[in-house]
Amino acid sequence: MNYTKTLYSSIESIEKNNLPISTRVILKLHKELMQAGEINRANPGNYRKQTVTVGNLVPPPANEILNLMSELEKYINIDETLPPLIKIGLVHVQFETIHPFLDGNGRVGRLLIVLMLIESGILSEPIIYPSYYFKKSSYDYYGLLDGVRTKGDFGSWIKYYLAVIRDSSLDACKRANDIEKLEKKIIKIISEDEKFSKTRETRLKAIPILFDYPIIGIKELSSESSISYNTAKNIISDFVKITQTR
Numbered sequence: 001m002n003y004t005k006t007l008y009s010s011i012e013s014i015e016k017n018n019l020p021i022s023t024r025v026i027l028k029l030h031k032e033l034m035q036a037g038e039i040n041r042a043n044p045g046n047y048r049k050q051t052v053t054v055g056n057l058v059p060p061p062a063n064e065i066l067n068l069m070s071e072l073e074k075y076i077n078i079d080e081t082l083p084p085l086i087k088i089g090l091v092h093v094q095f096e097t098i099h100p101f102l103d104g105n106g107r108v109g110r111l112l113i114v115l116m117l118i119e120s121g122i123l124s125e126p127i128i129y130p131s132y133y134f135k136k137s138s139y140d141y142y143g144l145l146d147g148v149r150t151k152g153d154f155g156s157w158i159k160y161y162l163a164v165i166r167d168s169s170l171d172a173c174k175r176a177n178d179i180e181k182l183e184k185k186i187i188k189i190i191s192e193d194e195k196f197s198k199t200r201e202t203r204l205k206a207i208p209i210l211f212d213y214p215i216i217g218i219k220e221l222s223s224e225s226s227i228s229y230n231t232a233k234n235i236i237s238d239f240v241k242i243t244q245t246r
Helices: 002-016 023-033 062-079 084-098 103-117 130-136 138-151 156-194 200-212 218-225 229-244
Strands: none
Touching: 002 023, 002 062, 023 062, 023 103, 023 200, 062 084, 084 138, 084 156, 103 130, 130 156, 138 156, 138 218, 156 200, 156 229, 200 218, 200 229, 218 229
């Protein structure tokens, strides 16, 4: 949920303030993403100030980070020699190699992929979640990143990265269709089942809210719908029963 909140906040900052994906945006993104429970070791919103080791990787010294991130920022916003989708894959490698933060580099780097897909116009909404596929095949993910750094094997990384984007996109499409079917199914049941004849109006009004907020509690539904706590509780109970039994 924190990832989603940070992603939408970053999109809003870029669109509302007409900002490019810059050091300012990345630092703000890191601060928001890492503020939940990891403040002491992550130093949210600040680049690391010490040398670190990550597996076989020894990232650049801390005093080089500002310059390296500045160069990466220029590449993101100026260089147009490659198709955006390929360019985003290369930016990810470089960001993870710079490893600018004490903690959270992987999460920020993977979130940046989605942010850049939106900024470049490839996506209109952040509906894909490549992090799941990177984590699912983490051995390949880290091995191919190392392959770029140690062997210059950009080709294998890009093929893998494109497969992740493809699979994430197909999954997002399937999930969107499944969600739409579920919403139509619930509306049909509420509209036709005589059991809901006296409560139909409140149930139908609640459906759009529940599908806007996939994770929601009784208090939130009560507030969003302007209904009593007990009514919201009964609505959620009804919907749980519908999805479990039909």
